[in-house]
Amino acid sequence: MGDGTEVDVSELEQMARRCRVDIVKMTHAAKSGHPGGSLSAIDCMVAIYGTCLRFDTSNPDWEDRDRFIMSKGHASPAMYSILHQMGVLDEDDIMGFRTLGSVCQGHVDMNWTKGVDFSAGSLGMGLSFGLGCALAAKMDSSDRRIWVMLGDGETQEGQIWEAAMAANYHNATNLRVIVDRNRIQNDDFMDVQMEIGDIGEKFRSFGWTVKEVDGHDMSSLVDVVDWANSEDGGPVAIVANTVKGNGVSFMENNPSFHGMAPDDEELRIALEELS
Amino acid sequence: MSAPSSGGASRDGYGRGLLRIAHDPRVVVLEADLGKSTKSCHFRDEYPDRTVSLGIAEQNMMLFAAGMASSGKIPIASTFAIFTERAFEQVRNGIARPGLPVHICGSHGGIHTGTDGSSAQSIEDLAIYRTIPKMTVIHPCDDISAEELTAQLLDLNGPSYMRTARNKVPRMYEDGSKLKIGSGSVLREGGDLAIISCGVMVGVAISAAETLSRESINCTVVDMHTIKPLDIELIAKLSDSCGAFVSAEDHSVIGGLGGALSEWLSTNTSTPLEMVGVRDNFGQSGASSELMELMGLNEAGICEAARRAISRK
Structure with missing residues (x-):
């Protein structure tokens, strides 16, 4: 790491495995939710939370914390699993996912869950929100950094590119994007629905600095997150090539598990594979 | 560059109001290429470091504002009323749902906007923003x-939408007049009928009340500058004292001030209400005065509605 801190990659991999267990368990309990995009995103999130995000688990509202904007808000199980593994949420919280009164709402919601920085649910909005956070930090001369996680399907929303344009124009050097490039959206594979093409090149054309990474190789993720964190020449995007449903064989590359929960037997198999 | 507007155009008052709250370092003004028209340009001139240009991209502006508000700023975002509607879902989901204190100003609202034609004449903004939980909806009548x-936006804890108008109208207030968000202003008192008006129709309502007084119909005229929350206390009092209402607005009769009044009156009283507003159709190019006549948003329209309301008592 740039700050000289040693990162235990195998510990991060173990954390990601525990998060995957949470993801399949809470979607099974809720009988709904979005396991596929949670499992594809989780390694990236563990790399960010586990190495560089300045976040006080005992004081999630700390004003000068770094922000993590989960723009693909349907992947809420990934967010809740991280907060669970970090001790902000407990087992009962996450197992109440999607039930009446639960702090774990269907889509991430800053008013319901401590440690959640953005109320998502409608795709395409998080990058604009993150840019607002980024320029507010600059106005306050704060060095807090803003991470935004986007889904690749989400980049079909025009607002993403409005924000990408504005971020470069306003020199948002404290803004980092990570795109979960799992190539599947709600209805089907993206190349069937509407392929977006080279997402990294698109960000580059808007003036961003971009790197691609294997979104399930923790060692590479740690390196690229470290690189992104130390870049200060403008906004930075990481395109993480991922597999939807990663870690659970029958969910991998299976569009059905975008928005479908595992049944009892599927849960048993999934937990076996993740053990 | 828009036509110069001085005197009684509410957009000019908005521009001056921004300068009045500039002392609060949390205030940040956001623009979408229409600062000269909305009059946020005056704030930009004085406080360029707290003004952010976001280009012709209203959806981004609304969520940008939400992000700023979540970081302790008080963002005030303005564009034309009609273009705020392009980002309606952003306002609903990104600003109002988390209850963030973002203040939106939509200028050039209503038929009164005139020659730009129907694409620019928002006649539904008050209605749509009124349906969003936690939103305060304001439509002042003049610059003062x-x-x-x-x-007073600084006193609000949640989001708001304010519609301003492009053109000058007669002033209803003097400098230093007392008025408060959430409280209707009684501009004239009479015991036969209450005309509840907002925006550019307040002045027309005053003229109509003078005409009606010559028929021995004495009207109360209220500037209901806050459409939501509606001043129910005042409406209840006037329901008892006047026994008949006319609403007057440069907006569709569906869902705006008349709609708000109708919702409350029909479920709480048997007091008759007649509505003056746009009758579920689009405008066209023309002078403000021509369009207001065409749509019946005039003194004659209010007087006829008043006579109908009184006959239903």
Whole structure:
């Protein structure tokens, strides 16, 4: 790491495995939710939370914390699993996912869950929100950094590119994007629905600095997150090539598990594979 | 560059109001290429470091504002009323749902906007923003009240939408007049009928009340500059004292001030209400005065509605 801190990659991999267990368990309990995009995103999130995000688990509202904007808000199980593994949420919280009164709402919601920085649910909005956070930090001369996680399907929303344009124009050097490039959206594979093409090149054309990474190789993720964190020449995007449903064989590359929960037997198999 | 507007245009009051709250370092003004028209340009001139240009990209502006508000700023975002509607879902999901204190100003609202034609004449903004939980909805009638109500935005804890108008109208207030977000202003008192008006129709309502007084119909005229929350206390009092209402607005009769009044009156009283507003159709190019005549948003329209309301008592 740039700050000289040693990162235990195998510990991060173990954390990601525990998060995957949470993801399949809470979607099974809720009988709904979005396991596929949670499992594809989780390694990236563990790399960010586990190495560089300045976040006080005992004081999630700390004003000068770094922000993590989960723009693909349907992947809420990934967010809740991280907060669970970090001790902000407990087992009962996450197992109440999607039930009446639960702090774990269907889509991430800053008013319901401590440690959640953005109320998502409608795709395409998080990058604009993150840019607002980024320029507010600059106005306050704060060095807090803003991470935004986007889904690749989400980049079909025009607002993403409005924000990408504005971020470069306003020199948002404290803004980092990570795109979960799992190539599947709600209805089907993206190349069937509407392929977006080279997402990294698109960000580059808007003036961003971009790197691609294997979104399930923790060692590479740690390196690229470290690189992104130390870049200060403008906004930075990481395109993480991922597999939807990663870690659970029958969910991998299976569009059905975008928005479908595992049944009892599927849960048993999934937990076996993740053990 | 828009036509110069001085005097009684509410957008000018908004511009001055921004300068009045500039002392609060949390205030940040956001623009979408229409600062000269909305009059946020004056704030930009004085406080360029707290003004952010976001280009012709209203959806991004609304969520940008939400991000700023979540970081302790008080963002005030303005564009034309009609273009705020392009980002309606952003306002609903990104600003109002988390209850963030973002203040939106939509200028050039209503048929009164005139020659730009129907694409620019928002006749539904008050209605749509009124349906969003936690939103305060404001529509001042002149520059003086717009300035004062803009200054009071700092007192709100949640989001708001304010519609301002492009063109000058007769002033209803003097400098230093008392008015408050959430409280209707009684501009004239009479015991036969209450005309509840907002925006550019307040002046027309005053003229109509004078005409009606010559028929021995004495009207109360209220500037209901806050459409939501509606001043129910005042409406209940006037329901008892006047026994008949006319609403007057440069907006569709569906869902705006008339709609709000109708919802409350029909479920709480048997007091008759007649509505003056746009009758579920689009405008066209033309002078403001021509369009207001064409749509019946005039003194004659209010007088006829008043006579109908009284006959239903």
